[in-house]
Amino acid sequence: MPGIFQSLDIARRAIYANRLGLDVASHNIANVNTPGYTRQRANLKAALPLNIIQGQLGMGVTVESVTRARNQLLDFQFRRANVSLGDSEARTMVLRQLETVINEPSDGGIASLMNGFFAEFSNLASDPENTALRNTLVQKTETLVAAFHDKNTQILEIQSGIRKDTQNSVNQVNELTRRIADLNKKIDGNSGLLGGSNDLKDQRDQLLDKLSKLVDIRYSENRNGNLSVSANGINLVSGNTFNELSVKTAGAGNGLSLTVTNKAGDAVNIKGGKIGALLKLHNKTLPDIKNKLDNLAKNFVDEVNRLHRTGKTLPTGNPPTSATNIDFFVGTDSASIDIAAPIRDNVSNIAASKDGAVGNGDVAVSIANLRNRKVFEQGTQTLSDYYTNIINNVGTQIETAKNENSSQEQVVNQIQNQRNSESGVTLDEEMTNLIKFQRSLEASARVVRVVYDVLNTVINMV
Secondary structure, eight states, X not given: OOOHHHHHHHHHHHHHHHHHHHHHHHHHHHTTXXXXXXXXXXXXXXXOOEEETTEEEOOOEEEEEEEEOOOHHHHHHHHHHHHHHHHHHHHHHHHHHHHHHHXXXXXXXXXXXXXXXXXXXXXXXXXXXXXXXXXXXXXXXXXXXXXXXXXXXXXXXXHHHHHHHHHHHHHHHHHHHHHHHHHHHHHHHTTTSSSOSHHHHHHHHHHHHHHHHHSOOEEEEOTTSOEEEEETTEEEEXXXXXXXXXXXXXTTTTEEEEEEOSTTOOEEOOOSHHHHHHHHIIXXXXXXXXXXXXXXXXHHHHHHHHHHTTSBOOXXXXXXXXXXXXXXXXXXXTTTOEEOHHHHHOGGGOOOBSSOOTTOOHXXXXXXXXXXXXXXXXXXXXXXXXXXXXXHHHHHHHHHHHHHXXXXXXXXXXXXXXXXXXXXXXXXXXXXXXXXXXXXXXXXXXXXXXXXXXXXXXXXXO
């Protein structure tokens, strides 16, 4: 049968519940400026009623749980968008470096220097015996060769920078997964507590946000609050254990790949996020551009040499004689292209003449006309067309990366604003909660006082 002490018990529960509500509101206010903090709320419900003859008698209030105001769908959308943002940021960064390397159109670019090379042969054709024109041709050619070498070196330097950036990013992934596994252990140990390790889960969500920008991840949380994280089917975190990633280089092109440091050494095929973009840039995008630059250099060398070998040099010696079948260039790609030693050592070995006759510059004319000959893509493109396509391809990739980066930044910011509106702390709301719980606490204390007075009255009646 209910008695006076039931009223006291109801007041006790109310004091505890409302005091906890005050604590939660105070905790929210204290963390209003804490990055990654999620607003918490005390969930109250009516206590189990007491069955009496007349029916059921309410027994006050109890705290069911303290939960985070977290929207899992927005978290998922944010991390998916973050994967794309990490990818576009990495591509934009590297392609901008490549844009600086190519530096077209400019006076020091390969396109302009190749045109200058052909123009000098055209000048030489009008005065084949002019030593000054020959020296100028060699000087212009040296500048062109240096441009090919410089482009090749800088592309390799960008690849080297990507390897370092990839290693640093993988180190970040390993540190993040280690910390997530450590938080899993702590959260699992606190799974039975009223708050369910809300603050620890906030820390873990922050780590998950950072991880999603580096790699395309999948994750799930079990009933105990433990988070499992994987990348392309490879477990990165499972419970309180984690697998580290390592960077491997292989092949003549030092191709990059990732493996997981478990007993099997499984390969990890990362396609998204910053690391996925870096791997693609290193293993495909830059090698493709370098191969095209090498192909341009090779065909340029081959075509000039093919014509130059048919010409004759200036007559030298006693009696004066002309030589033929001399290469103007050596090398097979952008790294090895160079002026042939006989040309560099003696400009008289430039074979401008077809028959060695004084004033004949037919070979020089043929080489000058190479600028208009279609020698690429089965006779459909000139040297200039081919190089222009390389430049346009890079420009298109840069523009695409910039647009995607700008678009993804807007998407990520928009979703983050939605997350903040749902999960962030609003001081006006928390001040209202403080007043609400304060008034309830004061009223509950008043109930205790009334029960105390009633008890005194009963005792004094005895």
